[in-house]
Amino acid sequence: MSQRDTIQEQYPYPESPYPGGPYQGAYQEAPYQDAPYPQAPYADDDYQEAFYPEYDEEQPRQKAKRRSVDAWMAQKSTTLPRFKRRSIALFFLRLPAFVPWFFILRGWLSLNAKDVLTLSEADVLGTGGEAAFLIAVSITPLITLTGARWYAPLRRWYGIFFALIGISDGTTAAITTSFSGGVFGRLAGHTFLVTGFLIVLIAVPILLTANTPAQRKLGTYWKKLQKLTYLIWGMVVLHLALLDGFHPFDGPQGDGDPVFHQRFYQILAISLPLVLLRLPPVRSWITDKRAAGQQWKVWCTVAPMAALYLLAFAFIINEEIFTGLQIMTLNPPAN
Amino acid sequence: MSALSGAQAPQRNITGLLLIAMGSVVAAVLVILAVPYYAGSSARIAGLYTNVAGPADRILAADIQAYTVNRLRNLAAAKSDLSNEVQAETAFDSQLGTITFPPAPDPHADQLTTADAKRIKLIKLQLQVKSLRKLRALDSQVQAASAAVDAQVKIMRADLGLPAVSGGLY
Numbered sequence: 001m002s003q004r005d006t007i008q009e010q011y012p013y014p015e016s017p018y019p020g021g022p023y024q025g026a027y028q029e030a031p032y033q034d035a036p037y038p039q040a041p042y043a044d045d046d047y048q049e050a051f052y053p054e055y056d057e058e059q060p061r062q063k064a065k066r067r068s069v070d071a072w073m074a075q076k077s078t079t080l081p082r083f084k085r086r087s088i089a090l091f092f093l094r095l096p097a098f099v100p101w102f103f104i105l106r107g108w109l110s111l112n113a114k115d116v117l118t119l120s121e122a123d124v125l126g127t128g129g130e131a132a133f134l135i136a137v138s139i140t141p142l143i144t145l146t147g148a149r150w151y152a153p154l155r156r157w158y159g160i161f162f163a164l165i166g167i168s169d170g171t172t173a174a175i176t177t178s179f180s181g182g183v184f185g186r187l188a189g190h191t192f193l194v195t196g197f198l199i200v201l202i203a204v205p206i207l208l209t210a211n212t213p214a215q216r217k218l219g220t221y222w223k224k225l226q227k228l229t230y231l232i233w234g235m236v237v238l239h240l241a242l243l244d245g246f247h248p249f250d251g252p253q254g255d256g257d258p259v260f261h262q263r264f265y266q267i268l269a270i271s272l273p274l275v276l277l278r279l280p281p282v283r284s285w286i287t288d289k290r291a292a293g294q295q296w297k298v299w300c301t302v303a304p305m306a307a308l309y310l311l312a313f314a315f316i317i318n319e320e321i322f323t324g325l326q327i328m329t330l331n332p333p334a335n
Numbered sequence: 336m337s338a339l340s341g342a343q344a345p346q347r348n349i350t351g352l353l354l355i356a357m358g359s360v361v362a363a364v365l366v367i368l369a370v371p372y373y374a375g376s377s378a379r380i381a382g383l384y385t386n387v388a389g390p391a392d393r394i395l396a397a398d399i400q401a402y403t404v405n406r407l408r409n410l411a412a413a414k415s416d417l418s419n420e421v422q423a424e425t426a427f428d429s430q431l432g433t434i435t436f437p438p439a440p441d442p443h444a445d446q447l448t449t450a451d452a453k454r455i456k457l458i459k460l461q462l463q464v465k466s467l468r469k470l471r472a473l474d475s476q477v478q479a480a481s482a483a484v485d486a487q488v489k490i491m492r493a494d495l496g497l498p499a500v501s502g503g504l505y
Contacts, residue, residue, distance in 0.1 A: 255435035256376035256383070260369075269365065276358040285351030301355050304363035311369060333433075 073150040086150045093154055097161035100128025101168070103324030108172070110330065117176040119332040123323035125169035126196070130263075131316050132162040133236060134270055137229070141277035144286055145302065156210055159229070163200075163207035170200045192242035199235045202228055237271065240264045260315045269312035273305035381495040383434050391427035392503030395420060406474070410467050417458050424455050427505060440494035447487040454480035 073086035080088060103124050107116045139155035170187065179189040188194045206228055208214065215222045240263040247262075259265060276282055289298050326332050402416035428448045436444050457480050461473045481504070488505050492498070 256380035281351035282355050285348050301359055304359045307366045308362040
């Protein structure tokens with residue numbers, strides 16, 4: 001995880017945290033008072049130049065262009081003048097995190113009528129949690145690609161919701177699923193269940209420390225703790241590999257596209273660009289191209305990976321909506 | 336970039352370019368392969384249907400043939416044949432329900448299952464009779480129900496691009 005992901009930001013900074021570094025000029029150019037989001041409560045909400053050293057290496061024209069996006073989003077909305085554009089955009093971008101609970105609600109309220117939770121809760125909450133996690137880990141590569149940072153708070157938001165959805169998934173599964181062995185069997189009766197349970201357990205300390213006071217109190221340990229996210233990522237891949245294996249999803253039946261519905265393939269397709277875009281040489285190359293005014297080369301190069309990412313994500317969303325509607329209508333699959 | 340020496344910086348950038356290019360080539364190949372795969376989904380759905388219909392047809396053909404003979408002289412054997420028919424048709428309906436059809440054939444699949452259920456209900460009535468004469472009396476109703484199933488199968492197979500059924504029910 002990069003410094004940008006985890007560093008504790010505290011306003012006001014009396015001086016640049018990189019004394020003698022190449023960011024002095026930038027720091028003076030964009031002092032704290034001019035930063036777009038001086039009131040932001042969380043570190044993720046702020047992205048002062050000093051915390052993104054690679055971006056300070058850009059040419060002034062590029063920097064101005066990038067800043068214009070963030071600065072535009074920081075302005076008050078013309079239609080809703082009480083709110084900043086960024087706040088409105090983030091409000092709507094945060095809403096999808098509630099979708100898994102929206103779908104599962106009728107199953108919960110009906111106390112597992114027609115065994116909808118027994119048959120489909122993992123499909124809805126598991127897939128929803130997976131989607132939230134993948135969105136959370138997609139924010140940093142997206143910042144790397146675009147240079148815009150106004151959506152950085154979504155990383156924390158979807159990370160928190162991943163953990164909360166995971167906990168609700170584990171709790172519901174412990175009560176309603178049909179695996180033998182009681183609560184323990186339902187949570188850890190198979191290898192894929194063990195990995196799923198471990199994911200939730202590891203997510204708990206990250207969830208509990210996903211706030212600014214904990215960040216301040218833990219100091220440098222906070223960053224190390226947050227690196228458990230990568231362990232979770234590996235565990236999610238393992239969980240889906242054990243769940244589906246290399247066989248087409250749902251046996252010989254389905255909708256004629258079994259490979260697209262294979263959860264293990266989906267997460268591999270999504271993880272490929274996300275991992276690559278985290279590698280320091282790749283980030284450096286992208287930053288260099290942007291600094292040289294050749295952003296189009298970056299987009300052309302990542303386009304196939306973006307297409308693969310979107311394709312895989314489309315089928316995750318398809319799964320969520322398809323199984324979610326089955327629960328909402330109390331019409332579970334006959335598996 | 337500024338933190339690196341002049342010799343290191345280009346090397347690092349080439350590594351970055353190579354890494355991202357490799358990832359993109361792999362992604363491009365997968366996306367290109369996905370296009371013909373997706374285009375073949377309707378053929379795979381038709382294949383799923385024939386995989387379910389074929390075995391059911393074979394079982395039903397044998398049972399119907401045996402019933403045609405036994406309905407004239409052996410009540411117990413005729414009932415056994417009908418019971419096997421019910422099992423085969425119930426299994427077919429159940430397997431049909433696990434296939435996710437595209438929007439066009441999906442309602443027709445439901446109608447086929449409904450028509451089949453009516454036929455199964457009539458055959459179950461035949462299973463309750465105590466004489467061959469009463470058994471045969473219900474045959475005309477079963478045949479009418481079979482005609483309804485045939486009509487739905489014809490629509491279903493047309494939706495899936497399959498040829499009309501020959502020699503079987505489904």
